[in-house]
Amino acid sequence: MRKPANHLSIDTLTEDASLALLRRGRAEAEALFLSIGEGAIVTDNHGNISRINNIALQLLGYSTRELVGKWYPEAIVAEDESGNLIPNMERPNLEVFLTGKPVFDKVKYLRKDGTKMSVAVTVSPILLNNSPIGAIEVFRDITSEVELENAKDEFISIASHELRTPATIVKQYLSMVMGGYAGSLTEDQLVMLTTAFENNERQLNIINDLLRVARAEANAVKIIKEDVDLVLLVDEIIKDFNDKFNAAQQQVTYIHNVESAIYSADPVHLRMVLENLLSNANKYTPDKGKIAIKLTQTKTKIKVSVKDTGVGISKRDIPKLFYKFSRINNPLTTTAGGSGLGLYWVKKLVMLHGAEIKVSSAPKKGSTFTVIFNRTNEKTGSGHQAGILNPGQ
Amino acid sequence: MAQDSIYTQAVEISEEYLGPAGERFLRRQIDTHLGIVPESLKKNHLPKLTKWTELAFALLTNDYHEVSSYTSNLLSLGVSKPVSDEKTR
Incomplete structure (x- = not known):
């Protein structure tokens, strides 16, 4: 049995130790805060x-x-x-x-x-x-970083405008020459002019991408919404791409679980999103590959996914996909061309629609890009009536 | 006559202090800190909830009496009141 005096001293010691620990903790926190x-x-x-x-x-x-x-x-x-x-x-x-x-x-x-x-x-x-x-x-x-970013965006905007005008004039004159306005052409001349025309077209596409991005950065993209039937829109875009799919002998399937999926969106911008995903699937899937497009509507969401059996993307590269000017190294990057702005633009537009985009991919196994539209406050298609959900939910 | 749920009463109190933003203010905190459906708010949830609402509200007004009054009113919810003469038949 302990003597009272010992008992007291043990308590005192514990208290001292606690205080010492507390002081040490405070000193450490102080040093951490100041450093x-x-x-x-x-x-x-x-x-x-x-x-x-x-x-x-x-x-x-x-x-x-x-x-x-x-x-x-x-x-x-x-x-x-x-x-x-x-x-x-x-x-x-x-x-x-x-x-x-x-x-x-x-x-x-x-x-x-x-x-x-x-x-x-x-x-x-x-x-x-x-x-x-x-x-x-x-x-x-981050003032300097923001200023640098703004200056870069301004430069892109000005440079793109200045580049587009001469490139458009080149296109017009090439078209006129190819159309025989300057006399008849030999077969060799036509082949050469066609190559020039196609590359000019590619240059204009890149310039237009740059301009779109500059507008997006300046928050100058206007979304004008109307009811869009996503089932129909996807179908139309697939038909537009048929020639390209056929040229690559790619097998394309499209399944949807509803006859119509109405979503309030900007049809022009939404078309750009889906065209971009289909174009990528076409470009990054080798000949005779498969592309599966799927639209699924539930009570709360509409999902549009584009799955391909293409070259795929490594886990490390997936986050880079949506960066400006990002180019992922894969066997088809060089032949596929592009400005590295397509998916950046896609993500901007998806976000402006209050939707989200997800990617799953593995090298040599293909990729799946899924756009998920929230049906909060949206009407259902196929004549079904869904309750209007509270935006806060 | 049945008494309003704790949640409904809490919303009424929040709207007194925060106006129309009151419900969203409260709802987000119930959802985040209690992880329950707001409508299932019970008296025993209030002490934890008010610890968060107090600090959040203190960044909306620098009148600490106002903050204190809001917190006390929320905490007093669910306390049994004397039965009125209007009994349920």
Whole structure:
């Protein structure tokens, strides 16, 4: 049995050890916070700034005294890309408590001197025993990156416009010569002019791709929606591609589980999406390969998938597919041509329709591209009436 | 007369403080933090829910009394009230 004195000393020692551990933990946390190479702001349970590191102070142009203890939404003013104030309800620091997960965003912060900087922000909740007690935000200045990206987009836009005019004139004159407006042609001359015409056409397609991307980057793509029957649209596009499929002796099948699938979309842009997927399937599937197109409608979604037995894509390359100017190395890349903008454009358009695109693929086994349209607030086809779903669900 | 569900009452309280955004504000947090269908909200869920709503609401207003009042009102839901003279027959 322990003596009371010993008992007390053990308790005291435990308390000391706990305190030492606590102090050590705090010192480590302090060192960690101060050594973060980006701006860091901690907010407490009242939404007030409780800590801020030197990098954040330098970036924002304030002193510690000017920010610590201040209510975060008032102290750190955020704007969107267009220069509009972001409502508190939409700021990442609030979103983090609505989702309970780290939130990433790109916004503009107003410095003390009134200038603005683009920042990439990550906010995480601070949890104690699974309960939130505040949030920590880490941000970095991406103004130069954003400016560079904008300059690049502007260059693409201007260059494309300047390139399109002469290329279009070349096309017109080639057509006239090939049409016999400058006299009759020999067979050799016609073959050479046809090659020139086809390559000019290819050049124009690339220029048009560039222009489309420039418009997308400038958020200048307008989606004008109307009811589109996806079953019919896919059928029309397959018919348009028949010559190309036949030339490659590719076996094409199309199955759909409904007679019509009505979706509110921009028919011109939606056609571009599906044409691009079919064109890729045609280009990247060797001769005599198989292409299976499938449309499935459920209560909540319409899925259109294009599956091929083509060259396929490695797991490592799949994320690159939707980047601008990305070209995946495979045996058909060179012969297939293209600007590396097609799938980037497809993804932009799919997102503008509130849909998503998924890819599954393996080298030499083929690829499946699936566009998934959410039927929230959509009418069903085939005369069936589905309930209108709440957008929040 | 049957009493409104805890969820309906919580929405009413949220809308008092947040206007029409109240339901979405509440619904997202019930969905995320409790992982339940909002309509099945029960009294025992409220302590955990209010810990999150309190911090989120504190970023919408810097009036802490307002935040505190919202949280208390949510927490008081589901507490039995005296039976009124309008009994269910």
